[in-house]
Amino acid sequence: MTKQHWMGVIVGILFTGAVHAQVGRLEWHKGITLPAMQDGKAHIGMAGPIAGVTGNCFLVAGGANFPHLPPWKGGAKEIQKDVFIYGKKEGRLSLIAQDSFPIAVAYAASLSLPDGLLVIGGETPDGKTAVCRLIKYDGSTKKIVVSDFPNLPFPLANMGAVVHGNKIFIAGGETPDAVSDQVLQLDLAHLEKGWVCVGKLPYAVSHLQLLSDSQNGLYLLGGRKAHPECPSTLYHELWCSTDGGSTWSKRTDIPFPAAAGTACVLPDQGIWLLSADRGNTFHQVEALIFDAKKETSPSQRQKLIDAKNKLQINHPGFGRAVWRYDLKSAKWKRMGDLPSDGPVTTTAVVWGDMVILPSGEIKAGVRTPEILVATFSKKWD
Numbered sequence: 001m002t003k004q005h006w007m008g009v010i011v012g013i014l015f016t017g018a019v020h021a022q023v024g025r026l027e028w029h030k031g032i033t034l035p036a037m038q039d040g041k042a043h044i045g046m047a048g049p050i051a052g053v054t055g056n057c058f059l060v061a062g063g064a065n066f067p068h069l070p071p072w073k074g075g076a077k078e079i080q081k082d083v084f085i086y087g088k089k090e091g092r093l094s095l096i097a098q099d100s101f102p103i104a105v106a107y108a109a110s111l112s113l114p115d116g117l118l119v120i121g122g123e124t125p126d127g128k129t130a131v132c133r134l135i136k137y138d139g140s141t142k143k144i145v146v147s148d149f150p151n152l153p154f155p156l157a158n159m160g161a162v163v164h165g166n167k168i169f170i171a172g173g174e175t176p177d178a179v180s181d182q183v184l185q186l187d188l189a190h191l192e193k194g195w196v197c198v199g200k201l202p203y204a205v206s207h208l209q210l211l212s213d214s215q216n217g218l219y220l221l222g223g224r225k226a227h228p229e230c231p232s233t234l235y236h237e238l239w240c241s242t243d244g245g246s247t248w249s250k251r252t253d254i255p256f257p258a259a260a261g262t263a264c265v266l267p268d269q270g271i272w273l274l275s276a277d278r279g280n281t282f283h284q285v286e287a288l289i290f291d292a293k294k295e296t297s298p299s300q301r302q303k304l305i306d307a308k309n310k311l312q313i314n315h316p317g318f319g320r321a322v323w324r325y326d327l328k329s330a331k332w333k334r335m336g337d338l339p340s341d342g343p344v345t346t347t348a349v350v351w352g353d354m355v356i357l358p359s360g361e362i363k364a365g366v367r368t369p370e371i372l373v374a375t376f377s378k379k380w381d
Contacts, residue, residue: 024268026374045367047345048107064106072309079104097142109161128155160210179204183245199246222258231286234279262348271325275342315363
């Protein structure tokens with residue numbers, strides 16, 4: 001073999017190895033917190049907030065929390081309508097304005113579009129809603145402008161949503177009396193056609209993640225399905241559709257059940273799963289709730305309720321582990337930890353090279369006012 005041939009082989013090996021070894025890196029910055037509430041008290045955070053980018057601003061709004069007492073002390077959940085608008089400067093977020101949404105809403109899907117931030121469905125004080133609205137931020141007035149968008153065919157909350165090309169896809173979610181297995185599509189070039197069902201999921205599921213790659217792939221991650229008489233099913237499956245949600249094929253399972261998580265696709269051809277509820281405490285709490293409902297003895301029922309409350313009070317949190325699924329090798333790998341307790345029931349927002357995890361739930365009934373921010377960059381292993 002000639003010297004030139006050997007050199008070509010060596011260069012080819014080095015180049016191939018480098019391509020496969022190039023993965024992403026998230027550098028987490030010092031977090032910021034939501035501003036104080038109207039009564040001057042520190043913000044307690046919210047689950048299921050609206051979150052995304054409109055214009056040159058990041059917006060987080062709505063969501064639900066327990067402002068007076070935790071649930072194990074009889075506290076009532078309240079849905080909020082505060083809006084917080086942040087600018088970006090030198091890789092950091094800074095609050096530039098505050099406003100209010102026309103109606104309190106939580107657990108909606110929110111997607112960043114070129115024309116604004118789209119809020120899809122969700123839950124209001126009157127129940128689940130099919131209403132969709134587009135939010136824009138007017139920098140001259142420091143107020144949001146809200147306009148109508150085609151409504152869903154039925155009320156829906158806690159669904160997966162993604163923009164893929166010039167189409168929006170919705171998967172699963174909770175209706176007022178069931179869990180959906182439908183894939184809905186809205187063509188942004190033909191809004192007059194409204195939402196149409198384009199396929200069915202492998203099973204009915206809510207609290208899932210729906211993502212898309214740079215080609216034609218849609219990805220469904222994890223989620224859960226509530227049952228009327230027994231604990232929920234939590235899913236660890238990863239599914240892919242390459243025909244716009246019509247059919248789905250199984251990929252490598254997530255190493256653990258993953259409900260109500262946060263995930264995003266980043267430019268290193270990886271799906272980054274940043275947080276998830278693995279369901280251990282969740283299932284125990286559900287089981288005690290069902291047992292208490294069936295119990296006829298008041299004293300025994302109270303013991304079950306006390307045990308449930310103790311579990312919630314001592315909830316260990318959802319962990320900090322960050323995992324990545326490589327779209328080429330089809331393998332999962334742990335990629336380190338978040339700088340603080342992992343929030344679930346929120347949305348991972350990608351804004352340029354910035355990844356944002358706004359507020360969310362860090363334990364049963366406990367929210368965080370923290371907004372986690374990381375910078376994404378590629379590295380060579």
